[in-house]
Amino acid sequence: MVNFRVVTYILGFLLFIEGLFMMLAAPVSLIYDNSDAETIFYCSLLTVFIGLSFFLWNRKCTKNIGKREGYLIVTLGWVVFSFFGALPFYFTNAIPNFTNAFFETISGFTTTGASILTDIESLSQGILFWRSLTQWLGGMGIIVLSLAILPVLGIGGMQLFIAEVPGPTPDKIHPRVRETAKRLWGIYVIFTFLEVILLVMGGMNLFDAVCHSFTTMATGGYSTKQDSIAYFDSPYIQYVITFFMFIAGVNFALSYFALHFRFNKVWKNEEFRFFLGIILVFTLFITLNLVIDMKKPLEESFRESLFQVVSILTTTGFVTADYLSWRPFVVVLIFILMFFGGSAGSTGGGMKVIRIALLLKNSFLELKRLMHPNAIVPVRFDGNAVNQQIITNVLAFASFYLLTFVISSIVMSTMNYDLVTSMGAVAASLGNIGPGLGAVGPMENFAHIPVFGKWFLAFLMLIGRLEIFTVLLLFSPHFWRK
C-alpha cells in the first residue's frame, strides 16, 4: 500500500517552506510602497499555516519513503505548490481569474515561463517578485529532483549520472538527497548572486536584476518587462544573461566540478560537448542567415542568434528579437531546438541533450550491427558502455515525449488553432520553454487560449517538467497494483 501519510507529511513541510518564501514578497511590496503587501502576507500566512498543520498532523507516521511515495510527492508537490502559489496573484487582483492565476503560477514553478499577462509592467513589484521567485524555487526543486531523487527512483535513464553527482552514494534516498541538495543549491545561489551583481553593473536596477537572475538560473524566462530582454537595449546585459542561461542549461554537477577547478571533468563530459556543439552550429547558421539574407550587421546578428539559440535550447524563453519575423529557415531551426532542451541535471526542460545524443549514437551503431549481426555493439558514453536497459528507457522516453507532443497537438487543434500554433504551444509547454510559434509566439502570449486549453497546457508543463514517466506512472495500473 502507498503510505499516504508520509506523502502528506512531506508535502506539508514543503508547503510550509513555500509559505516562508512567499512571505519575502511582502516586505518587497512594502519597500516599493505597493498596496499588495498586506494581501501577500495573509496568503503566505495561510500557506504556512496549512503546510504546518499537515506536517504536524502526520509527524508520527512511519517515515519509509519508497518509489511509490516518491512519485506521488514529486507530482503532487508541483500541483500543490502551484495552487497555493496562485493565491497572491488571485487575491491581489493582479490576475483576477483563477485559471489564469494557476496557469501563471504552474508556468512559474515548472520554469516554463509561458504567460497570460498582457501588460506585465502594470503589476506591483511585490507580485512581480513573487512571480520571479516561483521560477527560482521551481529551479531549486528540479535540481534536487533530477540529480538526487530521479536517479534513485530509476527514472529516465538518469542512473547514468549517479556516478557524476557529487556527494555520498547511499542506498536510502534521505541522506543522499540532503547532501546533494545542499551542495547544488550552494552553486545555484552563488550563480544567482553573481548574475545580480553583473546585471547591476550593467545599469539594471536592483529589483529587475534580482528578478531576472531568479528566472535566468531557473531557465524560467519570466521578465518584469512586457518586451522581455529586448527592453534592455544593452549588448552587455544581453551577453551577461546569455552566459548565465548557458550555465543554467549545463548539468549543475559539472558547475560543481568547475568551481573546484576540476575542468578536465567538465571537458571530458560528452553531454557538455554535445550541448556546446549544438549552440555553436545553430548560432553559426542563424548568424549567417541574418547577415547574408537579411543584411543585418555582424555583431548584432551574432548576438541575437546566440541569445535566441541559448534561450530556446536551455528552455529559458527570454527573447531579444521576434524570430518569427525572420526567414522560414530560422523558424524551422528554432522549432527543432525546442525539442532538445538543456542538459540532464540542469534546470532546463525538453528531452535533454544527453537523450538526443544517446538516440543518435544508438541509431548510427545500428548500421554497424546490420553489417555485423553477431557482434555486440554497445553504445559508449563518457568512455563507458551504456547498459542496454538505459538505452531502452531513453528510447521509451523519447517515444512518450513525441506521443505526448502528437496527441496534445491534436487536442490544441480542436480549439481551432492552426497546425503551427498547436505544435508551437505544445512544444513550448511540454519543453518548459515559454514562447512558442504562431499565435503563441515570442511577441504574443497565452491569454487568448480557452479555459480548457490553459489547464491542458498546464498539465503538459507538469509532465514535461517531471520527465513524463513520473506523472504517467500515477495513471498506470502497474503503479497501484499490489
Next chain:
Amino acid sequence: MVNFRVVTYILGFLLFIEGLFMMLAAPVSLIYDNSDAETIFYCSLLTVFIGLSFFLWNRKCTKNIGKREGYLIVTLGWVVFSFFGALPFYFTNAIPNFTNAFFETISGFTTTGASILTDIESLSQGILFWRSLTQWLGGMGIIVLSLAILPVLGIGGMQLFIAEVPGPTPDKIHPRVRETAKRLWGIYVIFTFLEVILLVMGGMNLFDAVCHSFTTMATGGYSTKQDSIAYFDSPYIQYVITFFMFIAGVNFALSYFALHFRFNKVWKNEEFRFFLGIILVFTLFITLNLVIDMKKPLEESFRESLFQVVSILTTTGFVTADYLSWRPFVVVLIFILMFFGGSAGSTGGGMKVIRIALLLKNSFLELKRLMHPNAIVPVRFDGNAVNQQIITNVLAFASFYLLTFVISSIVMSTMNYDLVTSMGAVAASLGNIGPGLGAVGPMENFAHIPVFGKWFLAFLMLIGRLEIFTVLLLFSPHFWRK
C-alpha cells in the same frame, strides 16, 4: 570485396525487364492514335538493348550475392530504373525538362505520386499509361523487396515476418525470392484485374480503369486526371478505390491467406488490427468534425473522411477533397497520419504500422519495467515475445526516420518554404505519399520547387521507399570496410 559484376549482371536483367514493360506503352499509344508511339518504342528499345548488354557482358560472373551486393542492387536498381524510365517523358516532350522527368519517374517507381505536372490531361494516353505503369512496377518491386529480400538482409525488423511469408524458408536468397515473388505477384495481378473490372462496371472507361488500378494497388496515387479521384463524381467509384487502397495497404502475405480462406490468420494478425483501428478512429473523428462543425451531409462526410484517411494512411495520395480547407483539427490528424504508413509487406510507405505498434507497446511496458526493475518484460506481438534486437532495430529506424524528417525540413526551409510546406513536402516524399501540406498540398503540385529541391525530394523518396537503412548503409564506413 563487393562483387560489382554480379550487381551489374542483375541490374542489366532488371533493366531488360523494364524495357519490355515500357514497350507496352507503344501499342497503347497507337490504339489512341497518339504521335508518341514511335518515340516510346525507341526509348524502350534502348532500355532493352542496354539492359541486355550488361546482362550478357557479365553473364560469366560468380553468382554469389551477399548482403553488400543485395543492398547495392536494391538501391541502384531504383535509381537506374528511374533514369531510363524518364526517357519517354523527356523525349516525347511530355516533360521537356530532365530534372522534372526524373522527378516524375522516381516519384512513380517509389510509388510516391508527387507530381510536377500542371496539366495532366494534356498528356497522351501512351505517356499516361507508362506513368501509371511505373507505379505498378514499383509496387511489384517493393513487395518482393519487403517480403523476400529485406528479411534475409535483416533490415528494419522485417525478420518479424519471415515466419508469416508463404513459401519455402531456405538459407539462400535466390530460391526464396523466386518462390515468394511468384505467389505474391499472383495476388497483386489478381487484385489489379478485379479493380479494373469493378471500375469499368462503375462507368469508368477502360483506359482510366487500368491506369487507376495500377496506381491503387501500388499505393502510388498517380491519376490520369488533374483533379485526381475528385474528377469521378461517383460514390461507387470512390468506395471501390477506397477498398483497393485498403487491400494494398495490408501485408500481401495476409491477402494470400485470405484468398486461401485462412481468415483466422488474418484476424489474429496484430498489425492488421492496429491498421484497421487507426482507420476507424481517424475516420470517426474526421466524419464527426465534418458533420458537426462543417454541417456536411453524413454519407458524404463519411465517404470523404474514409477516402482521405485510407489514402494518406496507405500512402497512396489520391484525393477527393481539399482537406487543407477543412478545420485545423483535420489538418493536424492528416499530418500525423502521414507518418504511420501502410503495413509491412504492403506496397505502402511511411514508418509502417507495425513499427508504430511496437514502439507504443515498448513504451507502455517501460512503465511496468520501472515499477519492477528486476523483471524481464519483453514486448509481445502476435502472441510471441519479440527479440530485443528487433526492438532496438525498430527504435533505430524510427530515430533515423525522424532525424531524416527534421534535417530535410531544414533543407527545404532554406528554399524559403514555410514550416508547414517544408514539413509537408518532406513527410510526403519520405513517406511515399505524394501530396503534402501548404504549397505542396492536395490541390497543388511540386512544379514550383527549385531544381536542387526536386533532386533532394527524389532522394528522400528513394530512402523512404528502401526502409532508410538500405540507402544509409551505402554511405556508412561499415559497409565498405574489409
